[in-house]
Amino acid sequence: MTEQPTLIKLPEQPQGMVAEAVGKAAAKPAPPRYAELDRAPLRWVELDLEHLIGADHPARAIWDLVGGLDLTPFEAGYASRQGSAGRPGWAPRVLIRIWIYASSQGIASARAVERRMGWEPGLRWLAADEVINHHTLSDFRVSEQERRQGLFTPVLGVMQSEERVDLQTVLQDGTKVRARAGKASLHRRKTFEEHCAEARAVVVELERQGEQEAADARRQAARQRAARERVERRSAAREEMKRREQEADPARRAELRVSESEPEARKMKHAEGSWAPSYHVQVQTEARSRMVVGIAVTQAASDVEQLVGGLEQVQKNTGAKPARRVADGGYASRENVEPMSQRGVELIAPWKESDSRSAGACKRQGMAEEFRPGVFTHDALSDTLRCPRGRSLALVQIHQHPGVDGKV
Numbered sequence: 001m002t003e004q005p006t007l008i009k010l011p012e013q014p015q016g017m018v019a020e021a022v023g024k025a026a027a028k029p030a031p032p033r034y035a036e037l038d039r040a041p042l043r044w045v046e047l048d049l050e051h052l053i054g055a056d057h058p059a060r061a062i063w064d065l066v067g068g069l070d071l072t073p074f075e076a077g078y079a080s081r082q083g084s085a086g087r088p089g090w091a092p093r094v095l096i097r098i099w100i101y102a103s104s105q106g107i108a109s110a111r112a113v114e115r116r117m118g119w120e121p122g123l124r125w126l127a128a129d130e131v132i133n134h135h136t137l138s139d140f141r142v143s144e145q146e147r148r149q150g151l152f153t154p155v156l157g158v159m160q161s162e163e164r165v166d167l168q169t170v171l172q173d174g175t176k177v178r179a180r181a182g183k184a185s186l187h188r189r190k191t192f193e194e195h196c197a198e199a200r201a202v203v204v205e206l207e208r209q210g211e212q213e214a215a216d217a218r219r220q221a222a223r224q225r226a227a228r229e230r231v232e233r234r235s236a237a238r239e240e241m242k243r244r245e246q247e248a249d250p251a252r253r254a255e256l257r258v259s260e261s262e263p264e265a266r267k268m269k270h271a272e273g274s275w276a277p278s279y280h281v282q283v284q285t286e287a288r289s290r291m292v293v294g295i296a297v298t299q300a301a302s303d304v305e306q307l308v309g310g311l312e313q314v315q316k317n318t319g320a321k322p323a324r325r326v327a328d329g330g331y332a333s334r335e336n337v338e339p340m341s342q343r344g345v346e347l348i349a350p351w352k353e354s355d356s357r358s359a360g361a362c363k364r365q366g367m368a369e370e371f372r373p374g375v376f377t378h379d380a381l382s383d384t385l386r387c388p389r390g391r392s393l394a395l396v397q398i399h400q401h402p403g404v405d406g407k408v
Contacts (some may be wrong), residue, residue, distance in 0.1 A: 049129055052121050058164060058289070059101050059122035065158055066097045073147055090132060095140045096148070097126050100155060104165075104291040106284065108140035156293065158320045169292075170289035170322040172310050172331070174303045179265035179277040218371060239263075268300045282306050284314055287326070293318055303330035307347070308339045 053059055071074070072090035101122055114134040117123045123215050142206040159165045187260045265277035280301065284294035294313040300306060307325060315321050324346035327336075332349040340347040362372050368386055377386045 002380075007333065026175065033206070037385050047129065049125055053125050057122060057125075058104055059125050060098075061159070061164060062101050063126065065155060066093055066100065069093075069151065069154075070095070074144060077143075080313055088141075089138060092140070092144070094127065095137065096151065097136070098123065098132070100149070101126060103293075104158075104289050106285060106290045106292055108295055110134040156291075156319075159291075160320075164289060165286045165291050166288035167286050167293070167314075167318050167320045167327065168323040168368075170284050170314055171287060171290075171323075171326045171329060172282065172284045172294075172307065174282045174306060174330070175282055176268050176270055176278045177281055178270075179259070179262045179279060224257050256317060266301065268301045282310055284310050303327070304333045305335040307331050307336040311340070311343065311345065313407055321345065 028113075063209060071092050071223070074096075078089060078092075080086045080089045098113065105120075107113055107116065111134045113123065114131060114137065117131045118125055128357070156167065160167050222370060236370060256335065259277045262277060268278040269275050270278070281300045282294075282296045282298060282303075283292060285291060286293050294310060294317055296309065296313060298306065298309075307327065311322070311325065322345060325340060325348065327347070327349045330353050331349040332345075333344055337347060362369055375388050376393070378384075379392070381387060382392070383395060387393060
């Protein structure tokens with residue numbers, strides 16, 4: 001016998017409540033519709049390289065300008081020749097055009113040029129939408145540096161005559177670049193002497209073992225080469241230490257440290273307050289198109305005294321002396337202002353007040369800021385100086401600063 005299901009009767013709802021629930025369900029809005037992104041399908045893209053840049057684009061002017069130059073000396077060292085095996089290389093004319101255009105855009109890094117060649121219109125047009133490896137760009141710039149310098153002057157001269165660059169106004173600024181060397185590679189002289197002695201002992205021992213282990217000559221030769229290179233690096237660091245000791249104040253020689261892996265790098269303070277082995281890169285650009293007209297790597301920790309060398313570099317690269325230099329407050333020093341004035345070059349830079357300038361000098365000399373030069377008063381009758389604490393200072397000697405009118 002089949003069991004009958006039990007029916008449960010629900011309580012009846014008022015007709016008003018049912019209608020209200022149905023109305024709310026009907027009034028609820030449907031979810032929004034968004035366009036979907038699909039990267040899977042392949043697409044054919046129409047690209048007209050010739051119309052990628054305008055008729056007056058700087059890349060076209062650079063293309064035509066370099067096209068009229070004699071670049072035969074650049075082709076002498078090319079191993080890839082017609083009728084012979086091997087992959088064809090990039091034409092020097094193309095690489096020169098790319099580097100000149102990159103300089104006009106303020107780009108000095110080969111890696112940055114390679115990255116931009118995928119999207120920057122001028123570089124895409126110059127390379128016909130090909131991407132040239134940064135190694136190729138960098139190797140060409142380094143190996144052909146002298147020949148490129150010879151081209152730099154006439155190219156900039158023509159661009160200035162066509163009013164595409166302004167060599168009368170040159171801007172200069174510096175930036176600190178961290179070296180690959182770590183902080184642990186910085187050592188004092190005593191440590192260098194110990195490490196050099198250890199490295200020489202390793203070389204002697206490896207050479208002795210090499211005579212006994214002729215069967216494993218290849219591995220032994222590699223170990224000996226690595227040991228000799230270690231000795232060379234440490235010897236170079238020791239020579240760098242000697243040079244810095246000659247330049248430094250005798251009281252500060254014991255504090256000097258040099259990196260074993262990169263002797264040329266110096267310990268520098270960066271904008272965020274950290275200290276690290278670094279280089280100071282000075283970049284100079286002309287005012288109109290911001291084209292790089294000079295770049296140098298220095299060991300100086302500040303911008304002081306960097307303006308004179310920058311001026312000489314610009315004159316060498318462009319064949320013209322700028323009428324004015326624009327820089328930030330780090331260049332507004334006596335070491336820069338006076339030489340610029342003597343050379344007839346106008347310097348535009350923010351000037352610090354006397355108290356602000358003397359604060360740094362007092363700190364370097366270990367003097368309290370309350371005794372900065374500006375707070376001393378001169379008594380003309382007794383020819384003495386009155387210090388902030390009311391004491392009188394008598395004249396001991398007069399020192400004539402070179403190139404400065406008056407006595408200091």
